[in-house]
Amino acid sequence: MTNLIRHIILLLIAASGFTARAQQGFYVPKKGKVYFAGDTATIFSNVVNEGKLGVDKKAVVNFKGKKWTNGTDALITDEGNKGEDALGVGGVIRFNGTNSGRQQLDGGYNAATRSGAAFANLDIQNRYGVELIGSTTKVRNSLHFSAGNVYLQNNTLVIGDSNPGSITGYDSIHYIITGSSGTGLLVREHIRSRDNWVIFPIGTDDNAYTPVAIRSHSTQGDDYHARVSDGVKKDLFTGNDLKDQGVNKTWEIGKRTYPNTGEADIALQHLTADEGSVFSANRRCAYVSRYSGAGWDTSHPQDYPVRGWLTAGAALANSGVNTRTVRSNISSASYFTKFTGKGDTAGVLTHVWLNGYRLDYNTVNVYWTTKPEVKIKYFVVERRLSNESVFKKRDSLPSQAVNGYSNTYLNYTLNDANKYTGISYYRLRLVDFNGDYAYSDTIAVGGKPGGFQLLLWPNPTARHFYVGVNGAASVKYIVIWNVLGQMIHREPVNERSIIPMSLWLPGNYLVGFISNSGQLLETKKLVVTGD
Incomplete structure (x- = not known):
């Protein structure tokens, strides 16, 4: 009964228009204030907010109209300062009108001045989706996908408020579409090292989910943006089509405040159906390539794409992820794609799992497994104690692979005399027949014995x-x-x-x-x- 009364009140509000002039739909004038204090309410008409439209943290507002418009001076307030400010948690505004297809959203946010209306929490629950029109939209806390996509068109969507915010419920069906030409832009604010991987769930169109993830190594936060477009050209936007050699996608990643500084890992996920004939035949040497101005570079590691993990759900078998560490090379707009090479030398084609534990107070057992193992002549076990600055050779073992190649599990073990009571770090140096080498991951072993x-x-x-x-x-x-x-x-x-x-x-x-x-x-x- 409470919800029914609330719906009736909203319909009366919409009819009155909140102003003396003729106005269709739910209208909040420039000096007007409307506040949803709690429970669930529903707006059945279009919304024009030019004043203060408030949603308390206990409230959920269902929007079933066709178009929501925030004016340039409007605010979406919350419980902060008794409903006058947008500093609190805020409630949920849910776009779930399906009677007229896609709903439209003119967010009214100014990304340049960081001012204007911003939704506290937005839920997409329209199976036809929501399209952005007219201006930038910002979500301070959480964007959740219950059904449908967000279509950016030529607009920008900003998530977070001095932090990357939260995007949940996305998968290969529900995500943010930047357009086949990559004209839309997804921004996540103030990404830093403590945020670990921050995923940008984007794609070029329906059924074309090709997201990005960024893991900053810096404690200094920065706003990152990402978008993706169809196709890849020799000279970025012109020249020969490189579709056969790649995955037919070009990703743009940029930093707003400190471009061309710091270090970050990037992960790009493509659809296996988009792999060109050359790429598909040589996908074991896939790598992320950056356009440098002089052309697309060759990078490392060169390895098989792993199952698509850039999703809020289960890993996607029809997708592949490759990663790359970028040092001081993400500008205000940097471009990336994927190609295949001939394979890194010195063991990058070799998959190795290294581990170790202390047998007793005098000995550490270091062991590792390979599959496949390619072109490795021998392994060098290196150690660095926590009070040392460099790794030192401890011992070496020859490869067990016949003629330098094995596609079965090969197991190695070595005991190292080690009485150190602190933490010891171990790694492998993989040396090939040409004398080139590469390193494994590093492991840590404590001073206390234990299995x-x-x-x-x-x-x-x-x-x-x-x-x-x-x-x-x-x-x-x-x-x-x-x-x-x-x-x-x-x-x-x-x-x-x-x-x-x-x-x-x-x-x-x-x-x-x-x-x-x-x-x-x-x-x-x-x-x-x-x-």
Whole structure:
């Protein structure tokens, strides 16, 4: 009954128009104020907001009209300052009108001056989607996909407010469409190292999901944008078509505040159906290429695309992800695509899993497995103690691969005399028949004997720390609980041995690791001091 009365009130408001002049639909004039204090309400008509339209954190507003327009001086307020400001959590505005197809949104936000109306939380629940028209739209906290896509057209969508915000519910069906020519732009604010991977769930059209992810290495935040367009040309926008050699997509990634500085990892996900004939035949040497002005460069690593993990759901079998570390080379607009090479020398074609654990106070067992193994002559085990600055050779083992190639699992093990009571770091140097070499990932081994270990360092920490997973145990997740016993984070291990992590709020935490069978193997206390 409460919701029914609220709907009736809204219909009466729409009829009165909030102004003396004739006005169709739900209208908030420049000095007008409307505030949804709680529960669920529904607006059936178009919305024109030129004043203050407030949505409390306890409120959900269903919008079933065709078009929502925010004026240049409008605000979408929340519970902050008794409904006068937009500084609080805010409620949800849900676009779920389906009677007239796509709904339209003119957001009224000015990205240049960082001013204007911004939705606190936006839910897309229209199976036909929502298209942006006229101006930039900003979502301060959370954009959620329940059904349908967001079509940017020639407009910009900004997510976050001095942070990257949250985008949830996206997958290969529900995402943000920048257009086949890449004219729309998705911005996520203030990405920094503690945010880990930040995903831009974008694509060129329906059924063309080709997202981007960015992992900044800098503690200094920056606004990143991304978009994707169909096709790839020799001279970026002109010249020969390179469709056969690549994946028929060009991604644009840019930084707003500190272009051409810092280091970041980028991940690009393409559809296997978009792979050209040359790329498909040689996909084991795929790599991310950047346009430098002189042409598309050749980069590393060159490896098989991995199953598409840039999704809020299960990994996508019809998609492939390749990553690249970019150092001081993301400008205000940088361009990337994917090609294939001849394969990196010195073991990049070799897949190696390195691990180790302390057998006793005198000995560390280092072991590794390869599949496939290509062109490796021998392996060098290198070690660096936590009080040392460089790695040193400990021992070497020859390859077991017959004639330099094996497509089966090959297992290696080596015992290292090590009485160090702190943390020891190990890595492999893979040396090929030409004398070229490459390095494996680095693992950490503690000073205490045990079949498996969870290592934390530094501890205490200001904010950033590392988790080392070593030994015979098969670990699926790292889990963090607060002092109340509430799980605040779960991190998939994904065969990593060293995992960078961070916690923003000072306090005491418990960090544990969970086996593949769901068993809690070990917990350790972590102290976060903050800045």
